[in-house]
Structures are given as C-alpha cells and as structure tokens.
Amino acid sequence: MTLPLGYRYASSYAKIRKVAKDDLALIVSDTPASAAAVFTANQVAAAPVVLSRQHLAATKGKLRAFLINAGNANCATRTGMEVAQQTVAAAAAALNIPANQVLPTSTGVIGVELKASLITKALPKLVKQLTPDGFQKVAEAIMTTDLVPKTATAELSLKGGTVCIAGMTKGSGMIMPNMATTLGFLMTDAALPAPVLKKMLTAATEESYHRLSVDGDTSTNDTVAIMANGASGITLKPADYPLFQQALTKLMQDLAAKIARDGEGATKLVTIHVSGARTNDEAARIARSIANSPLVKTAIAGSDPNWGRIICAAGYAGVKFDPAQVDIAMQGLLVCQGGLAAPFREKELKKRLDEKDVHIEFAFRGKRPGRAKFWTCDLTEGYIRINASYRT
Amino acid sequence: MTLPLGYRYASSYAKIRKVAKDDLALIVSDTPASAAAVFTANQVAAAPVVLSRQHLAATKGKLRAFLINAGNANCATRTGMEVAQQTVAAAAAALNIPANQVLPTSTGVIGVELKASLITKALPKLVKQLTPDGFQKVAEAIMTTDLVPKTATAELSLKGGTVCIAGMTKGSGMIMPNMATTLGFLMTDAALPAPVLKKMLTAATEESYHRLSVDGDTSTNDTVAIMANGASGITLKPADYPLFQQALTKLMQDLAAKIARDGEGATKLVTIHVSGARTNDEAARIARSIANSPLVKTAIAGSDPNWGRIICAAGYAGVKFDPAQVDIAMQGLLVCQGGLAAPFREKELKKRLDEKDVHIEFAFRGKRPGRAKFWTCDLTEGYIRINASYRT
Numbered sequence: 001m002t003l004p005l006g007y008r009y010a011s012s013y014a015k016i017r018k019v020a021k022d023d024l025a026l027i028v029s030d031t032p033a034s035a036a037a038v039f040t041a042n043q044v045a046a047a048p049v050v051l052s053r054q055h056l057a058a059t060k061g062k063l064r065a066f067l068i069n070a071g072n073a074n075c076a077t078r079t080g081m082e083v084a085q086q087t088v089a090a091a092a093a094a095l096n097i098p099a100n101q102v103l104p105t106s107t108g109v110i111g112v113e114l115k116a117s118l119i120t121k122a123l124p125k126l127v128k129q130l131t132p133d134g135f136q137k138v139a140e141a142i143m144t145t146d147l148v149p150k151t152a153t154a155e156l157s158l159k160g161g162t163v164c165i166a167g168m169t170k171g172s173g174m175i176m177p178n179m180a181t182t183l184g185f186l187m188t189d190a191a192l193p194a195p196v197l198k199k200m201l202t203a204a205t206e207e208s209y210h211r212l213s214v215d216g217d218t219s220t221n222d223t224v225a226i227m228a229n230g231a232s233g234i235t236l237k238p239a240d241y242p243l244f245q246q247a248l249t250k251l252m253q254d255l256a257a258k259i260a261r262d263g264e265g266a267t268k269l270v271t272i273h274v275s276g277a278r279t280n281d282e283a284a285r286i287a288r289s290i291a292n293s294p295l296v297k298t299a300i301a302g303s304d305p306n307w308g309r310i311i312c313a314a315g316y317a318g319v320k321f322d323p324a325q326v327d328i329a330m331q332g333l334l335v336c337q338g339g340l341a342a343p344f345r346e347k348e349l350k351k352r353l354d355e356k357d358v359h360i361e362f363a364f365r366g367k368r369p370g371r372a373k374f375w376t377c378d379l380t381e382g383y384i385r386i387n388a389s390y391r392t
Numbered sequence: 393m394t395l396p397l398g399y400r401y402a403s404s405y406a407k408i409r410k411v412a413k414d415d416l417a418l419i420v421s422d423t424p425a426s427a428a429a430v431f432t433a434n435q436v437a438a439a440p441v442v443l444s445r446q447h448l449a450a451t452k453g454k455l456r457a458f459l460i461n462a463g464n465a466n467c468a469t470r471t472g473m474e475v476a477q478q479t480v481a482a483a484a485a486a487l488n489i490p491a492n493q494v495l496p497t498s499t500g501v502i503g504v505e506l507k508a509s510l511i512t513k514a515l516p517k518l519v520k521q522l523t524p525d526g527f528q529k530v531a532e533a534i535m536t537t538d539l540v541p542k543t544a545t546a547e548l549s550l551k552g553g554t555v556c557i558a559g560m561t562k563g564s565g566m567i568m569p570n571m572a573t574t575l576g577f578l579m580t581d582a583a584l585p586a587p588v589l590k591k592m593l594t595a596a597t598e599e600s601y602h603r604l605s606v607d608g609d610t611s612t613n614d615t616v617a618i619m620a621n622g623a624s625g626i627t628l629k630p631a632d633y634p635l636f637q638q639a640l641t642k643l644m645q646d647l648a649a650k651i652a653r654d655g656e657g658a659t660k661l662v663t664i665h666v667s668g669a670r671t672n673d674e675a676a677r678i679a680r681s682i683a684n685s686p687l688v689k690t691a692i693a694g695s696d697p698n699w700g701r702i703i704c705a706a707g708y709a710g711v712k713f714d715p716a717q718v719d720i721a722m723q724g725l726l727v728c729q730g731g732l733a734a735p736f737r738e739k740e741l742k743k744r745l746d747e748k749d750v751h752i753e754f755a756f757r758g759k760r761p762g763r764a765k766f767w768t769c770d771l772t773e774g775y776i777r778i779n780a781s782y783r784t
Contacts, residue, residue: 044707044715044731076700076715078732110700111733220704294686298776308468308502312612315436323436323468339436340470341503381773383686388694388772 001153004164004189006030006231009134011141014122016115017071017108022141024122027066027185028095028130033229034191035063036198037103038205040222046073047080048104049221051088055100061194063227064101066185067091068142070170072114074106075220083116090120094127105183105223107144107170139168142183145386146170150258154247156190160234163190165247169224169255182259184209184224184252190244191230200245201226208252211284211374212260213291224252253373260375261356265382269375270300270358277370282319286362287374289317297379303353305346307335314362321364329361338365393545396556396581398422398623401526403533406514409463409500414533416514419458419577420487420522425621426583427455428590429495430597432614438465439472440496441613443480447492453586455619456493458577459483460534462562464506466498467612475508482512486519497575497615499536499562531560534575537778538562542650546639548582552626555582557639561616561647574651576601576616576644582636583622592637593618600644603676603766604652605683616644645765652767653748657774661767662692662750669762674711678754679766681709689771695745697738699727706754713756721753730757 011025037056039049055063067088074080084104092099106114139149153166171182186201201224209224226248236244261269272290277283290296293313299306307328314326323339331352334342358378403417429448431441447455459480466472476496484491498506531541545558563574578593593616601616618640628636653661664682669675682688685705691698699720707715715731723744726734750770 042704042707043709043711043713044703073700076703076728076731076733110704111728113733220707294775301776308465311436311468312434312502315434315612317435319435321435336468336503339468341468341505379776381776384690384693384771384773384776388690388696 002155002164003132003135003153003166004187004231006189006229007187008130008132009138010126010129010131011134011138012122012126012129014069014118016069016118022137023069023071024119024126025068025138025141026091026126026130027068027138027187029064029187029227029229030231031229032062032064032101033227034194034197035061035103035225035227036194036201037223037225038201040219042220044076044220046075046106046221047084048074048106049223051081051084052103052105052223055103058100061198062101063103064097065091065095065103066225067102067104068183068185069106069119070108070142070144072106072108072112073110073221074114076111077113079113083114086116087119090123094123103225105221105225107142107183107221110220135166135168142168142170144170145264147262150255150262152251152254154251156243156247158234158236158240158243161232163188163232163234165251167251167255169259171259182209182219182222184255186224186226186248186252188226188228189230189232190228191235192228192244196241197226197228200241200248203245204249204252207249208256211287211372212256213288213374213376257375260377263377264386265380265384266377267380268300268356268358268378270360270377272374272376273359273361274374275371276364276366276368277319278368279370280372281370283370283372284374285319286314286317287372289313290360290362291374291376294379297376300353300358301378301380303350305330305335305344305349305353310360310362311336311339325365327363327365331355331359394547394556395524395527395545395558396579396623398581398621399579400522400524401530402518402521402523403526403530404514404518404521406461406510408461408506408510414529415461415463416511416518417460417530417533418483418518418522419460419530419579421456421579421619421621422623423621424454424456424493425619426586426589427453427495427617427619428586428593429615429617430593432611434612436468436612438467438498438613439476440466440498441615443473443476444495444497444615447495450492453590454493455495456489457483457487457495458617459494459496460575461498461511462500462534462536464498464500464504465502465613466506468503469505471505475506478508479511482515486515495617497613497617499534499575499613502612527558527560534560534562536562537656539654542647542654544643544646544650546643548635548639550626550628550632550635553624555580555624555626557643559643559647561651563651574601574611574614576647578616578618578640578644580618580620581622581624582620583627584620584636588633589618589620592633592640595637596641596644599641600648603679603764604648605680605766605768649767652769655769656778657772657776658769659772660692660748660750660770662752662769664766664768665751665753666766667753667763668756668758668760669711670760671762672764673762675762675764676766677711678706678709679764681705682752682754683766683768686771689768692745692750693770693772695742697722697727697736697741697745702752702754703728703731717757719755719757723747723751
C-alpha cells in the first residue's frame with residue numbers, strides 16, 4: 001500500500017468513549033494543502049460541521065490538519081461550538097498552525113456534552129506521536145460500530161510522474177444518500193487548486209457516498225474531506241483532471257462499498273445497477289428506493305429471489321415508468337422479463353444468493369442513457385440488536 | 393357493535409393460499425350504493441387496481457360489491473387483467489348485478505399467476521352464504537401476515553336519525569404513507585352523493601392511512617374503498633357533512649392505528665405528534681421522517697429514550713428549521729428542550745417506554761399552526777424473521 005507523501009498520522013485513547021480504544025486522531029499535512037469537504041445536509045448540523053464550514057470559507061480551501069474524535073458527536077449540546085473551538089485551538093497550538101487550517105470532525109452519541117479537556121490535554125502528546133506510518137492506526141481509531149477499518153489507496157501515473165491518493169472512512173449505520181455520509185478522509189500528494197478539488201470531490205461524492213444506503217438515516221455529522229498537498233512535486237494540469245477525477249471517484253466508490261458491506265448487522269454487500277432510465281438522476285432514484293426497501297433487504301438476507309418486492313420498490317420511487325419495459329436480473333439470472341416472472345431455476349438462484357456479494361440489475365428496455373450504481377446491504381436481526389441498545 | 397344496515401358478508405377457503413384459511417370474501421350491498429376509492433400511487437399497479445379504477449369511472453361511483461382475495465396479489469403476472477375480469481364477471485353473474493358494480497381487490501404474493509377458476513368456482517356457493525352477520529369472518533379472511541383482524545364502527549346521531557359506519561382493514565407490513573395503504577373496506581347506511589363521498593374519503597385518507605408507516609414500503613395493490621347505500625333511510629344534508637367527515641376520519645384513524653400496532657414484528661404502537669410547523673404538510677413530512685427512521689424505531693423497541701435520533705430524523709425531512717426551537721417529549725416527559733438535552737429521569741422514562749403505547753411529541757416553539765399526527769410501530773427482530781422468508 002503506497003501512501004501519499006507529506007502526511008503524518010496519530011491516534012490515542014482520550015477517554016471519550018467508555019471502552020479503552022483509541023478515540024482521538026490527527027491527520028496532518030507537512031505543508032499547507034488545498035482542501036475541500038462535503039457536509040451533511042441535515043438541518044441539525046453538529047458544531048464541528050458548522051465550524052468546519054467556517055474554516056474552509058475563511059481559508060478559501062486551505063488546511064493542514066483533520067482533527068477527529070469518536071465516541072461523541074458533539075451535537076445538540078449546550079457547549080458544542082465552544083468545545084469545537086477549544087479543541088481546534090489546542091490542535092493548532094500544538095501543531096503551530098493557524099486554527100482555521102484545522103478541520104474538526106466528530107462521531108458518536110448525540111446530545112451528550114463532550115468534555116473539551118479530554119481532547120485538549122491529549123493533543124500535545126498526540127502531536128508528538130505523528131508518523132507517516134500511522135495511517136492504519138487512525139483508520140481504526142475513527143471506527144464506532146464498524147467491525148473493520150476501511151481504507152483504499154490509488155496510484156496514478158501521469159506524464160510528470162506518479163501521484164498517490166489514500167482514503168479512510170468510517171460508518172456502518174445511519175447512512176443514506178443525498179448528503180455527505182459518514183466520515184471520510186482523503187489525502188493526495190498531487191497539487192491542484194482548491195476550487196478544482198472542490199468540484200472533483202463533489203462529483204465523486206455524487207457517484208459514491210451519495211449512492212450508498214445502510215438504513216436510510218442520515219447523520220448530523222457527516223463529512224467527507226480531502227487535502228492535496230503537492231508533496232509529490234507534481235502539479236496537475238487541466239489535461240490530467242479527468243484521470244484524477246476517475247481515480248478519486250473509483251477510490252471513493254471502493255470506500256462506499258466497504259461501508260455497505262460492513263453495514264450494521266449486514267451479511268451481504270448488495271450492488272444495484274439501474275440502466276435505461278431517462279436520466280442518471282431518475283436511475284439513482286429508482287436504485288435508492290430499492291436500496292432503502294426493508295422488504296427487499298430482508299428478502300436478500302433470506303436468499304429469497306423475491307423480485308416482486310424489487311419492482312414494487314421501484315414503483316414508488318417517484319419515477320414514471322411502464323412495468324412492461326422492465327427486466328430484472330439477480331446474480332446474473334433473469335428473474336423478471338418485461339414486468340413478468342421469468343422462468344428461472346429457483347434452487348440455483350437461492351444458492352447464488354447465499355454469496356457475500358449480491359448484484360441486482362434493473363434495466364429498462366430501449367436505449368435511454370440514464371444509469372446508476374448503488375450500494376447497500378441486507379437487513380438482518382443483527383441490525384436490530386445493535387441499534388436497540390446503542391446508548392446503554 | 394352496531395353494523396350499518398343493508399350489507400351482507402361471506403368468506404370461504406378457495407385454496408388460493410397454501411394454508412387452509414379463508415382467502416376469498418364478498419361484501420355486498422343490498423341496493424346500489426354510492427362508492428369511492430383511493431388507490432396505490434405505485435407505478436406498478438396490480439390488475440385489480442386498474443380494473444377497479446375503470447369500474448368507478450364507468451359507473452360514476454356506483455357499486456354493489458367488494459370482491460376480495462388474499463394469498464395472491466394478482467400483480468405482475470401474464471394473466472392478471474384476464475383473471476380480474478373473469479372473477480368479477482363470475483361474482484356479477486352469481487349476484488345478478490352489472491360487472492362494473494363489483495370492485496375487485498387482491499393481496500398476497502406478487503408475480504405468481506393466480507388461477508381464476510379457484511375463485512370463479514367458489515363464488516356461487518359463497519354468494520349463497522352471504523349474511524349480515526359475516527362481518528367479523530370477512531375481516532379475518534382478508535388477513536395475510538396480520539395477527540389480529542382490524543375493525544371499527546361508529547354511530548352518528550343526526551337530526552334525521554342515526555347512521556352507522558363500519559370498516560375493516562388488513563395490512564401489517566409494506567405500509568407507507570403518500571398512497572392509499574393496505575386494503576380497507578368501509579360501509580355506511582347513510583345516503584350521500586358519490587362525488588361528496590369521494591371528497592370525504594380522500595380527506596379522511598390524508599389524515600389516517602397517509603399518516604401511517606410500518607416499513608416505508610408501499611404495495612402495488614393498496615386500496616381503500618367505501619360504499620354508502622342509504623339503507624338507514626337517512627340522506628345526509630350538506631349541514632351534516634362536517635359531522636360525517638369527522639366520524640369517518642376518526643374511524644379510519646382508528647383502523648390506521650390498529651395496522652401500526654399490528655405491524656410485522658411490532659411490540660409497540662408509536663404515535664408521533666408534530667406541532668408548530670409552518671404548515672400541516674411540513675408537520676407531516678417531519679412526522680413521516682421520524683416514523684420511517686429505523687434508528688428511531690429500534691431505539692423504541694429497546695425502550696431507549698434516544699431523542700438525538702428523533703431530532704436527527706427530523707433534520708433530514710427536507711423541512712428547514714432551527715434546532716434551537718425544538719422541544720421533544722416522550723411519554724409526556726420532556727427529553728429535549730430548545731434542541732438540547734433536557735434533564736429527565738432516565739430510569740423513569742425507560743420504564744414508561746416499556747409500555748405498549750409510545751407517544752413522541754415534537755414541537756416547534758411559537759404559534760405556527762402546522763400540526764400532524766402519525767402512526768408507526770417499533771422495529772424488532774420479529775420484522776426480519778417474518779420478511780426474510782415470506783415466499784418460502
């Protein structure tokens with residue numbers, strides 16, 4: 001795994017969460033980096049989201065550090081903004097950088113006061129532990145109900161040389177498209193202007209995190225952020241942008257799929273492919289409706305090729321269509337042909353549905369261009385067990 | 393329980409479903425009745441829905457009978473429309489009435505051919521069994537995954553005398569607002585014109601079935617229909633309309649709440665009250681978002697007063713608001729005050745949340761008029777168990 005140059009990472013246990021597992025982390029660029037972020041669209045935005053927006057606006061997209069804590073969302077509390085500001089100030093002081101070059105992010109329980117001192121006291125020591133090798137450790141520290149850390153890297157050969165992108169993400173519940181979902185941190189050693197970075201991140205988010213749903217819920221803290229520090233010595237030329245965009249989108253899709261696969265209680269990653277819609281947006285709406293249907297998700301948990309639930313979920317997506325034009329395949333086997341049952345081998349299909357990767361292809365006949373790919377997971381009793389006692 | 397005059401009911405087992413339990417039913421008015429219905433908005437509408445729409449249009453709202461089968465949705469099949477027409481014709485012949493005065497409705501599995509002969513053969517005998525006392529038996533015959541039959545009746549004293557309304561409904565999963573949900577059959581012995589009846593049914597549906605969600609899914613077959621046969625001898629005057637509307641709405645809310653309480657795997661009926669919104673529609677959108685949140689529903693299953701999930705779900709309802717203006721109470725105890733944690737007795741509240749009826753009050757401060765009441769249920773492992781193996 002090749003990581004981008006010029007970044008250091010550290011994490012420690014600051015006693016924010018009850019269990020003794022790292023809950024505080026820093027990702028620092030050695031030099032000021034172009035930066036951009038996509039935030040939750042929830043009306044109830046956590047204090048760190050509000051402060052992060054202010055920082056990126058003030059610096060016009062320049063950052064040195066991501067400050068991350070797990071165990072407490074610092075949301076819907078009396079002292080939220082104060083805590084965010086104090087912890088950012090402490091990080092900036094320890095790193096000797098301007099406060100507004102720190103992007104604060106939090107994840108965890110909502111509505112419980114977060115003690116700033118837990119973080120401010122831990123920061124000087126944490127800064128001393130920063131190391132280029134801390135990437136994986138930080139990916140573990142930011143986990144909440146995640147079962148596995150989620151990372152991805154990409155190398156991109158350009159005329160001028162090679163640049164790297166690395167990403168880590170967390171999240172396994174409360175994940176829903178139409179907003180930045182969960183926490184995601186992306187680092188590249190390419191150099192490119194902040195406005196271009198912002199555009200690329202937004203486009204990549206649209207095709208990755210916004211095409212992801214575990215339970216249809218959307219958090220108050222969701223943030224996906226990127227730094228580009230130029231430590232590779234390579235400044236992207238406009239001709240390189242499409243390639244970089246493609247690599248970034250692919251990497252973020254990889255991260256999004258990892259979140260779905262690790263969905264709370266999930267046993268299967270479900271990838272939904274919609275094609276032949278009028279527009280990509282209509283395709284995405286249909287895919288999202290299928291992905292959010294508890295009936296579809298429980299059927300897949302039970303390896304039940306219940307295509308009726310799939311076409312039914314598509315039917316209430318708010319997109320007009322003629323069911324007679326719909327073909328549906330599961331695991332490569334046609335189950336619905338022109339809106340009617342196709343003669344498939346039920347035993348064979350049930351066996352294929354026992355696999356860890358399930359693919360649903362929902363295709364409108366004809367040559368219309370609208371397509372979407374969407375990631376979700378099955379819905380099992382495990383989801384209930386995890387969420388019926390989160391706080392206790 | 394006083395039933396409206398002039399209706400007869402019958403049900404029998406026609407071998408549509410595998411288990412030997414009544415699956416075919418008739419509700420017949422002795423005389424032609426004014427009639428109206430609200431149907432699913434799903435793009436994939438079952439054949440009986442399509443045919444029912446045609447019948448009501450052709451007769452301008454006149455019916456003699458509801459023909460109902462459980463065990464097969466007669467949807468997304470090659471022979472759907474043919475089967476609907478044949479069974480309607482058989483019912484009309486046996487009853488000696490015009491075919492378009494029969495409203496066909498089906499519920500059950502999608503995408504499996506329904507054998508018309510099962511129904512057409514059973515109908516002559518079924519018609520002979522019609523009796524004013526068959527109301528409860530029919531309410532049981534229309535159940536699918538329902539655990540209990542769901543009925544409600546109302547008596548309404550008007551200047552001219554007393555009129556009755558009775559209703560029965562089925563449904564415990566795949567229930568979601570914004571469409572007619574599940575199957576509902578309403579009978580009254582008042583006389584009123586079909587266009588007025590249609591208006592009243594639509595208004596009452598808006599405040600009842602459209603304010604109901606079990607799992608966010610919406611069926612291809614949902615139908616709520618009413619007949620008004622005038623057998624009481626009382627013709628409603630326009631001055632009586634508001635009272636009748638009120639009674640009809642209340643009765644349908646009662647049925648909707650019964651569906652939520654019997655939601656698949658549900659252990660609790662959850663009633664959500666939103667107040668102080670700009671409009672009733674915005675209040676309903678917030679209530680629906682809370683009602684559809686798996687995180688809220690699992691928290692309630694676990695008697696966890698996790699109000700953070702409630703304000704979070706409101707936050708992604710697509711309605712702009714200031715969290716500082718939000719108060720939330722659960723079981724009458726304030727848990728969130730101005731968007732922040734209120735000091736509540738956690739043990740006491742957890743105990744109250746163990747009750748079978750859970751109330752969530754979500755109030756915006758100020759005097760804005762928008763209100764909504766919404767019904768849902770908790771989400772438990774039972775829901776998963778029921779739906780992971782429906783077809784098998």
